[in-house]
Amino acid sequence: MTSTADTMTQARTERKITGRTVLFWMIGFFTVIFIANAIFLHLAWKSFPGVVTETAYEDGLAYNDAIAASREQAARDWSVSGEIERAGAEAARVAVLAKDADGAPLSGLTVTATLRRPASPEAPVVVVLQEGETGRYQAMVNDLAAGNWILDLEALGGREGDAFKSRNRVFLSQ
Template identity: 40%
Template sequence: MTTSSSAIRPITGRFVLIAVLSFFAVVIGVNAVMMRLAITTLPGTDVDSAYSASLAYQRDIQAAHQQNGRDWKIDAHIERQAGGTARLTLVAKAQDGAPLAGLSVFGRLERPTDRRADQAFAMTEGGGGNYHGIAHGVAVGQWDLVIEAERDGKRLFLSRNRVVLN
C-alpha cells in the first residue's frame, strides 16, 4: 500500500496568513453588524435630563398629596379592536359623587420598552364627567396607560397603570 504525497498539502505561510485574515474579517464583520443593529434600535433615554427630573421630584410629591386629598374617582376602560384601534372611556367623579366636567383630559399608551411606540388618545368630553378617546395603530402587548386631567393649565390628576391589550 502506497500513499500519495500529492494528497497532503503542506501548511505554508501564505495559507496561515489567509486563514488569520479571514478569521479576523469575519469577527470584525459580525461585530460591525451587531453594533449597527444595537445603535439603530436604541430607544433612547427615559428622561432628557436627570438633573431636571430630580428638581421636579419634590413638586411631584406635593402634587400627589394634593391629588390624594381631592379623592377623585376615575374609572377607566380601555379596549383594543382587531384593526389596532384602541378606545379609552373615562368616568370622572368628585369625592361626593358629582361628575367632573370641564377638565382637559389626556390619555397616552406608553410602551415600557420603547418610547417611539407611544400612542396618544384624542380625548373628547361627552358630558356628565364622561370622556372618550381613540388611538390608532396600537399593537398587542403590555402598555402603560397614562391618564392626566388638568384645569386652567394646572395638572389635577395623574394615573399610570400597566395594561395588557390583546
C-alpha cells in the same frame, strides 16, 4: 491468599477523605465562585456608565414639587379610572370615567391619555379625549397593536392647579 489480595486491592482503590482533601476542595470551590463574581462585576461595570439621568440636579429640585402635587391630588379625592378596549380589527377605544370626592361626575376636564409600550423604544401614542356623557371621556386610536400597554392619564380641571395624574398597566386583546 486470595482474600488477602482482594483486601489489598480494595484498600488501594479506596481513598480516604482527609482534612487536606476537604481543604483543597473548599479552596477550589470558592476560587471558582470568586472568579465568576469577578467576571460578572467586570461586565456590569463595563456596561453601565453610571449616569441615570443627564439632569440629576434639576430632577432633584423638581422632586419636592412632585410630592406637593401628589398630596394635592390625594386631598381632592378624585376617582379617575381608565380602560382600553378593542373597537374593530386595528382600532381601540380609550375611555375615562372621572368623579369627584362625592361621586358626582367631573365635567369640563381636559383629559390626555398617553399609551406606551413597557420597555420599548417605540414612540408613545398621545390622545386627547373628548367628553361624551358628563364625566365620561373617550377617544379612538387607530393602528394599536395587541399586548401590554402603559396608560398614563392626565386630567386638568377648570381651576388653576386642579390636576389628576395616574399610570396604569393595561392589556389590549386581539
